[in-house]
Amino acid sequence: MRDVAVIGVGLTEFGELWDKSFRQLIAEAGSKAIFDAGVGVREIDALYIGSMSTGRFIGQEHVGALVADHAGFSHLHIPSIRVESACASGGLAVRQGYLSVASGINDVVVVGGIEKMTDVTGNAASDILATSMDQEWETFFGATYAGIYAMIANRHMHEYGTTREQLAQVAVKNHANGALNSYAQFKRPIDIKSVLNAPMVASPLGMLDCSPLSDGAAAVVLCSMDKAKKYTDKPVKIIGSGQASDMMPLHGRDNLCTFEATVYAAKAAYKQAGIQPKDVDVAEVHDCFTIAEILAVEDLGFVKKGDGGKAIENKITSLDGQIPVNTSGGLKAKGHPVGATGVAQIAEVVFQLREEADKRQVKDAKIGLTHNIGGGGASCVVHVLEAMRK
Amino acid sequence: MTDAAVPRFWREIPQRYNLIANQCSVCNKVYFPPREYCPYCRRKSIGKMKNIKLSGKGEVVTYTMIHDAPEQFEGQAPYPIAIIKLDEGPKLTAQIVDCDNKDVKIGMKVQSTFRKIQEDGWVGAIYYGYKFKPVK
Amino acid sequence: MTKNNSIGIVSYGAHVPRYRIKSFDIARAWGKDPDTIINGLGINEKSVPSLDQDVATISVEAARAALARCDIDPQDIGAIYVGSESHPYAVKPTGTIVGEAIGATPDLKVADYEFACKAGTAAIQSCMALVKAGMAKYGLAIGSDTSQAAPGDALEYAASAGGAAFIIGEKNVIASINYTCSFTTDTPDFWRREGRKYPSHGGRFTGEPAYFRHIVSSTKNLMTHVGTKPEDYDYAIFHQPNGKFPVRVAKMLGFTPGQVKQGLLCPFIGNTYSGSSMLGLASVLDVAKPGDRIMVTSYGSGAGSDSFDITVTENIEKMNREKAPMVSQLIENKEYIDYATYAKFRDLLYWE
Numbered sequence: 001m002r003d004v005a006v007i008g009v010g011l012t013e014f015g016e017l018w019d020k021s022f023r024q025l026i027a028e029a030g031s032k033a034i035f036d037a038g039v040g041v042r043e044i045d046a047l048y049i050g051s052m053s054t055g056r057f058i059g060q061e062h063v064g065a066l067v068a069d070h071a072g073f074s075h076l077h078i079p080s081i082r083v084e085s086a087c088a089s090g091g092l093a094v095r096q097g098y099l100s101v102a103s104g105i106n107d108v109v110v111v112g113g114i115e116k117m118t119d120v121t122g123n124a125a126s127d128i129l130a131t132s133m134d135q136e137w138e139t140f141f142g143a144t145y146a147g148i149y150a151m152i153a154n155r156h157m158h159e160y161g162t163t164r165e166q167l168a169q170v171a172v173k174n175h176a177n178g179a180l181n182s183y184a185q186f187k188r189p190i191d192i193k194s195v196l197n198a199p200m201v202a203s204p205l206g207m208l209d210c211s212p213l214s215d216g217a218a219a220v221v222l223c224s225m226d227k228a229k230k231y232t233d234k235p236v237k238i239i240g241s242g243q244a245s246d247m248m249p250l251h252g253r254d255n256l257c258t259f260e261a262t263v264y265a266a267k268a269a270y271k272q273a274g275i276q277p278k279d280v281d282v283a284e285v286h287d288c289f290t291i292a293e294i295l296a297v298e299d300l301g302f303v304k305k306g307d308g309g310k311a312i313e314n315k316i317t318s319l320d321g322q323i324p325v326n327t328s329g330g331l332k333a334k335g336h337p338v339g340a341t342g343v344a345q346i347a348e349v350v351f352q353l354r355e356e357a358d359k360r361q362v363k364d365a366k367i368g369l370t371h372n373i374g375g376g377g378a379s380c381v382v383h384v385l386e387a388m389r390k
Numbered sequence: 391m392t393d394a395a396v397p398r399f400w401r402e403i404p405q406r407y408n409l410i411a412n413q414c415s416v417c418n419k420v421y422f423p424p425r426e427y428c429p430y431c432r433r434k435s436i437g438k439m440k441n442i443k444l445s446g447k448g449e450v451v452t453y454t455m456i457h458d459a460p461e462q463f464e465g466q467a468p469y470p471i472a473i474i475k476l477d478e479g480p481k482l483t484a485q486i487v488d489c490d491n492k493d494v495k496i497g498m499k500v501q502s503t504f505r506k507i508q509e510d511g512w513v514g515a516i517y518y519g520y521k522f523k524p525v526k
Numbered sequence: 527m528t529k530n531n532s533i534g535i536v537s538y539g540a541h542v543p544r545y546r547i548k549s550f551d552i553a554r555a556w557g558k559d560p561d562t563i564i565n566g567l568g569i570n571e572k573s574v575p576s577l578d579q580d581v582a583t584i585s586v587e588a589a590r591a592a593l594a595r596c597d598i599d600p601q602d603i604g605a606i607y608v609g610s611e612s613h614p615y616a617v618k619p620t621g622t623i624v625g626e627a628i629g630a631t632p633d634l635k636v637a638d639y640e641f642a643c644k645a646g647t648a649a650i651q652s653c654m655a656l657v658k659a660g661m662a663k664y665g666l667a668i669g670s671d672t673s674q675a676a677p678g679d680a681l682e683y684a685a686s687a688g689g690a691a692f693i694i695g696e697k698n699v700i701a702s703i704n705y706t707c708s709f710t711t712d713t714p715d716f717w718r719r720e721g722r723k724y725p726s727h728g729g730r731f732t733g734e735p736a737y738f739r740h741i742v743s744s745t746k747n748l749m750t751h752v753g754t755k756p757e758d759y760d761y762a763i764f765h766q767p768n769g770k771f772p773v774r775v776a777k778m779l780g781f782t783p784g785q786v787k788q789g790l791l792c793p794f795i796g797n798t799y800s801g802s803s804m805l806g807l808a809s810v811l812d813v814a815k816p817g818d819r820i821m822v823t824s825y826g827s828g829a830g831s832d833s834f835d836i837t838v839t840e841n842i843e844k845m846n847r848e849k850a851p852m853v854s855q856l857i858e859n860k861e862y863i864d865y866a867t868y869a870k871f872r873d874l875l876y877w878e
Contacts, residue, residue, distance in 0.1 A: 123461055130460070136402065137423065138483045141507060141519070142456060142463045143471045150454035151473055158452070158496050200457040200468070251473045251481040256452055407627045465577050465870055487578065488544055490861075504586040504627055505578040506614075516614055518582060518623060 001102045003225035005235035006385065008037025009347040014216035014335030015185040022058050022116040023070040029217035029340075030071045030112050037221035038231045044221075045106035047073060047080040050093030050113040051339035056128045058116055067112065086132030087288060089113065090218070090342025091372030091381030095241050097222050098383075107224050113343030114217035125213050129338070132375030134249035146210055146289065148250050148376040150202035153291040155256045157204070159306065162294060164204050166309035168195035170290040171208050171332055173318055178329025180359040183344075185214050185335030209290040214335035218344035234354045239367075240275070240384030242268030250376045257306075261380035262299035262371065269369075270301075273384040277301030280323060280384070281365040282352045284345035286373040287330040293317075296371055297325060300382070319360065327352065327360040342372035342381060353387035394510040399517050406519030409444035409502060411480060420444075422480035446502030448476040448522070453486065453494050462508040470494045474522055488523035499525045533654050534699035534836070535692050536598065536664060537845070539591025540808040541584050542688040542795055542856040545574040547868045549683050555865040556678050563683060568769020572686035572796025574863060575672045577871055579687065581610045582620050584670045584801075586627040588691035591850035592666070593628060596693065600628045603693070604662025605635040607652055609645025609669045609800045610689075611718065611725075613638055624668065635662065642716065643765055644826030645669060646690070646800045651706055651832060653694035664695040671799035676724035677874045684768055686796030688856075690804035700842040701811065701820070705752050705835040709744035716827035727827075736829050737767065741775050744831035745823045752835050756780040760818040763789035763806035765825035767797050781821075788813060794857050807836075809853035816840040 010032025012025050020028075026049070034041070047068055054063045068080035083093040090113030097111040117125050130139045133148055143151075156162045172192055178184035190208060198206035228235035244264035247253045253260065270276065277300060285300065287293035294308035302323050303311045311317055317325035328334045328348035331341060349368035351357040357365075365387065372381045404410040405423045412424035415438040416431040422444065428435035453472035456463070463469065470486040472494065486494050487505065500522040507519040548571045553560040564570060575584070585608050593600060608620040621636035635656070639645040646669015653665025670689020675681035694703075715736035718725035728736075741764055749755065756762070762785040764772040769792045776786045789806030791798075798805055803824035810820055820836040851859070869875055 126458075127460060134483075136398075139460070140399075140517075141471070141484050141521075142459070142466075142469065143483050144456055144458065144460060146458065147454050147456050147471050151452040151471070154454055154496070155452035200455070202457060202471075203455040203468075205454075249483060251451075251483050256473065403626055408629065485578075487576070504590075505583050506580055507578070516580075516582075518586075518627075521578065 002104060004098050004101045004222055004238045005225050005228035005388070006220050006238065006346060006350050007223045007228050007231045007235050008033045008039070008221035009219070009350050010036055011183050011218045011344055011347050012216050013183050014214045014337055016118050017215040018118065020215065022054070022114060023066070025116060025215060025217040026067050026112050026114045027070045029114070029219040030110055033110060033219035033221050039108055039221060041072070042076065043108050044073070044078060044110055046078055046100060046109045047071065048093040048097040048109060048111040049080065049082045050089035050111070050342060051082065051115055052084060052086055052089045053128050053131060056131070058119055085379045085381070086374035087286070087338050088342055088372040088374035088379050088381050089339040091345065091370065091383070092243065092342065094220065094343060094346055094383060095243055095381050098238055098241050101222050101224055107227055109222050110219055111222060111343060112217060112219040113340040115337035115339040116215050117213045117337060118215055122213060138249050144202060146205055147202040149289040149291050150205045151250065152256055152295065153204055156291060156294065159257055160309065162309035164196060165192060166313050167204065167209055167290040167294065168192045169312045170287060170293045171195045173312065174287060174326050174330040174332040177319055177327050177360060178333025181329050181334060184329045184333050185212060186329070186333045205289055205291070211288050211331035211336040214337040216335055216337035216340045218340045218347050220343055220346050220350070235388050236350045236353045237386045237388050238383055239386045240269035240273030242266060242272070242382045244268070244380050246378050248378045257295070259295055259299050259373065259377040259380060261377055262296060262373065262382070265380040265382040266300050269382040269384045275367060275384065279367055280369045281367050282327060282349065282362045283323060283325050283369040283371065284328060284348050285325055285330070285371040287326060287332050288336060288373070290332070292373065293325065293330065300369065300371060319362070324362045327357065327362060342370070345370035345372060346383065349385050353385060354389070394514050396515050406507070407504065409446055409520060411442055411444050411478070412439045413442050414438065415440055420479045422476070422482060444476055444478050446520070447525070448474040448500055450486070450494065450496055450498040450500060451475050451481060452496060455491055472522070474500055485521045486523070487521045493524070501525045532696045532699070532702065533657055533694065534702035536695040536699055537592045537596035537693040538690065538808050538811055539588045539593070539595065539850050540690045540805055540853050540856060541587035541591065542573050542805070543575045543579050543584065544859055544861050545576055545863050545871070546571045546860045547574055547863055547865065551865050552683055567683055568793055569683050569796055570793050572684065573688055573798070574868055574871055575687040580614045580672055581608070581612050581670050581689070582614050582623045584672065584687065584689040585620055585624050585668045585691065588668060588670060588689045589624050589628050589666060592691045592693050594850045595845055595847060598664060598693065600630045601633070602663045603630040603634065603666050605653060605656050605665040606630060607637055607639050607649035607665070607667055609639035609641065609649045610671050611640060611642055611645065611799055612672045612674065641830060642826035642828050643799045643802055644824040644830060644832055646804045647824040647832040650692055650694060654703060654706065657694055657696055664693050667692045667694060669800035669804040671801055673799045674724055674872060677869070679724070681725070681727070684792070684797040686798050688795060688798035688805055689801040690808045692804065698841050699839060700845055701814070701836050701838045703834050703836055705748060706832065707744060707748050707751070708830055708832045709740050709747060710830035711740070713829035715829055732827070736827065737771060737825055738775055738778065740829050740831040741765065741823050741825050742778055744833040745779055745821065748833040748835055754835065758819060759785060759821045761788055761810045761814070762786050762821045763803055763810060764823050766790060766792035766802045766806065769793040791853065791857065805853060811842070812847060812852040812854065814838045814842060816842060
């Protein structure tokens, strides 16, 4: 297996983008990434596209082919692969692209992640997001996406004494970071009181504990390490890639306060990278709900199980903390166009490792991690990246 | 006309009406809903999975009050959804009924009951199944 | 008229939903004087089904309660007839849902019955006939309703929800049905047209030519042919559209308020329509002793009455009645709601 580098990234703004269609968004992100990489169109071997539910959001399947067309590749007839793993579709697309380059099948690939969620009503979008859960045995009986995470939160509070205030602090931190990110959907800080007083969605999670519905796209260009220097003097090497699955319904798992899929995906990525959790300088984790970030910092090994609430309270994961988490604003403030998220996480880590993160820059960031979860934790993709700058 | 997947929910009537689970004859683990084979005993369990009817007795492991409900459940909001561990071992997700929302607790003992789960609009089919009520 | 000694009730079960609304709150919603209403109708409060309860769920609860009190194998139930005027589907029987839920399928005869408030007692008669003919070892007869009343209509104080199930057989009966007869005419006192949400009625026409005529005639016919007098009975149960009619018709026939009391549930749970007489009978069976004699006459608009002469056997002492909720427990297990919640539950406000 050969080394793989990220040589270019591109993002659209995230938000309610009424004027931009699915096709326009992916074309924009893709072209930005290719331009950033400086590769020629004929050097690209394949496209990998992560998107959760184009069939229900925009009534369109066969999206690999569609994107190849709108990204201007159809006349070159290159392979284009659509990848799906609910909210981890983007991260999984990155992994599939990475594996194809690492194995020698491709030299240069573009990985795009996209979701266009506002062409349907809010209620319809919530229903579609719920298809990432067990439709027969969870949502059929009245559980919602937020409800599943709320049940995790209640159990975590019961077992470890985590408080609503600690959950709220996750949202506050991420909004503070998002305010520094020009791509973010929400660029305004919020305070704890607003989070605690926001309308209830599924107790204890209120509206501001939940990531929004968003449109957006992100893309990265992956290249074999030996070729990467041709294009950039700041390649970012993927040093670890892990993926894991778990029982589909939350109730199928023995431990409701741990995402085993995260634990196993991270273990594999850390092992491949030859690092420990404490070696990570900056991390983009999957905060679809505030509780999800609390679980993530525990399951990724940044803190002990049960200490996630204390970690946020003690500002360990703040921008200037021991291990800054979600410098981009996370899913909460940056936005969560589902399929785009996993790829956008790579983009943010790349910005950090290339020292291009502007006011969000973490000092001396050498090793970064991305963590992308599908649905209620039934799948997880973790990547570890290393700066190759001198 | 309704496009809804009637056969898909009809197939699960034994599970939703009567909590029909199955048990691996090799390791005795109980599965709800039933599995084609035991994930642990694998090929040794093929043809050796026995249907069993669960008692419906269990305990609340965690719960939430759903405020922002899907359309079919709107009139009932806020309602409790819980993960319940049944006495025979498996866990499932269901609504809690016949109980003040503020009285739902982790550890609460519950018993299954037969209720309407949802309807496919005004003209589609009605789906019945399990909800859980507190046991004195 | 049917005379038989061995056929009767093997087991019984009841169900009443938990929610209640007081007549006081309904009256206030419509600007009526609560005292006048309560005194006139003799109904203090009525049961209300929640959004997830309907005739199918109530019937299943009642049927499961009946099975809990006896040892029979559900596969030995040869027929299920559910009588209601608020079946969840206009076409697709409630009986098959019950059959599946109690494990009686697939060797089973099923149909749904309609005869306003006496559909359930008609089901009892059919089950008796099937058992007598040897066409079923046991028959399950259910009367249950979640009837709707038009908002602001007088019926709104009474129309409630509940049901009872009776397993009919000829072995080890806890109460033998000695005789049953019916009195039936084409009398349009109360009806609901196909596709319409709420019933219509003939006002005072529903009294003397309808309710009273049929109940009195049917009961008198039965007593004439059996050779009994009102004082031979320990309990008398009549259909209960309000808290007053059953007491009045009892008096007209020569029964005392004391005989009617145990079966009179309307003041506490309203008129459960097809469940009405059946729940009254269940309430009596909850306390009955061997040798007790019971008169039941139901009434269904349209119109007709079914009368039953019942004698409780020793087998009732062998039955553990505590294995399922008694009617008194169902009545006491309650939670009050206001008119707004009632309107939401009863779907009084349409929205698309």
